[in-house]
Amino acid sequence: MRQGDYLLTVPAQDADFVVGNPPYIRSDDLLPSARQAYLGMCSTMTPGSDIFVGFIEAGLRSLKRGGVLSYIVADRWMHNSYGRRLRGLVTDCYAVEAVCEMHGVNAFAEDVSAYPAITQIRRSRQDGAIYAAATERFDQAAAHRFMSWVQGGTKRSEDPDFRAARLPGWFHTEGMWPSASPERIALLETLNDAFMPLEDPATGTRVGIGIATGADDVFVTGNEALVEPDRMLPLVTTAHIKSGHLDGHDKWLVNPWDDAGDLVELGAYPQLEAYLVTKTDRLARRHIAQRSPADWYRTIDKVHPRLRGAPKLLLADMKATIQPVLDPGFGYPHHNLYWITSAGWDLEVLGGILLSRVAQMFVEAYGVKMRGGTLRFQAQYLRLIRVPAPSSVSPSLAGRLRQAFKMRDVGEATAAALETYGLKHLPD
Ligand SMILES: C[S@@+](CC[C@H](N)C(=O)[O-])C[C@H]1O[C@@H](n2cnc3c(N)ncnc32)[C@H](O)[C@@H]1O
Structure with missing residues (x-):
C-alpha cells in the first residue's frame, strides 16, 4: 500500500x-499550485481539464502491454474540448474495449452531478468494442445478464434493462466521439469507416459559417441604395430561409472588402466613406478594430469572393432538425447560417441526404444539445457527417433525393438516403 x-x-x-473511481474536481476548484504541478505531469490535462482526466492518463500510463484499466468516471471527456488530448492519447496508444454509460443509474452512495460511465481501456491495438447504456432499472441481476451478453455472441442485446451493441472498432480520432444510443454508436462507427466526411477535397465540398460583422446595425441594412451599388451585397439571414425556401430580398451587407480579400480604399467610394465615417465611434470601439486601428471599418470575417454568387446549401443554427435550403447563388450568408458549397455534388441531391434522418443522426450525436431540444450544429460537426461518393448514387436514387429535397419530404428523403447508404433502417 x-x-x-x-x-x-x-x-x-x-x-x-x-x-478506480477517480475524483471529480473542476479545474477552477483546484489550487493553482496543484493545477500547475498536474499540468507538468499529465500531458493530456489542459488548464480547463477536470482532475479526472489526469487520473485516466496516469492509470493508462501505468499499464504494461496488454494491461487493462477500468474506471467508473464521467464520460464528458469523450465529447468535449478539454478531452481532446486524452482522446488523442487513447487513439494513438490504447484500445477502447467497453463503455457502459450509466447516466440514468444511481451508481453512487451520494448524489453525484457528473454522468458516469464504466470505461475499460486496454494497452493494445484497437479491435472490437462494446458500447452499452444502462436504464434506471439497472441492478445487480441486470449486471449479471450484461456480463453473460458480453461473453455471448449476439451483436445487440434485447435486455429491457440495458441496451448494448458490439462495434467493429472505435472512433479513430482525437476529434469528438459521438454520443448516442449503443445501436446508433455502432452504426456511426460503421459509417465512419465506410464513407468520407461531407467536407472533402475529393468532392470539392466545403462547409463554413456566414459572416459576422461585429456591428450588424452598421453593416446590415434594408436600404439597397445606401452606398455605391457595387458595395451592396445581398444578404441571406435565418429569417429568409425559415419557410424551407429562400424568401425575400430585403437585406444587404455594406461590403468593405474587394475581390482580392483586402479592404477597399475608402477614397474610391465617396458614399461608402461618408456613411462609415458617421459610424466611426461605433466601429472603432469593436475589439477587432482596436487590434488593428487602420482597419477600423472591417467586418470581423472577410467576404470570401468565392462564396459570392456561388450556389450553396444553407442551414440555420439552433434548430431541432437539420433543414437545408438551396440558395442558387443569390446571397451572402449571415452568421447563424452555415453554408455548404460543392464542385462534385448536385446540391439538390446532397440536400436530400442532408434533409434525411441519417444526417440528422450525425448532427444529434455530435452537436451540442441545448435546453428545449434545439441543436447547435457548428460547422465542425456538419463536416463530420459521412456521405456516400456522389458517383455511387444511382440516377434513380439521385432523382428521389432531389425530389424529396424540393418537396421538403423528410420521410422520402430518409427512405432514399437509407438506400444510398446501403442501410435497411435507422435504429432509435
Ligand atoms: C470518488 S472518490 C473514490 C473513493 C474510493 N476509491 C471509492 O471508490 O469509494 C475519489 C477519491 O480520490 C481521492 N483523491 C483526490 N485527489 C487525489 C489525488 N490527487 N491523489 C490521490 N487521491 C486523490 C479523494 O480523496 C477521494 O477519496
Missing part, C-alpha cells in the same frame, strides 16, 4: 489492472 498524490507519482508501467 502506498499513499500519495496519484498524479504526481511517476507510473512504473507494470500494471496488469488499474481499477
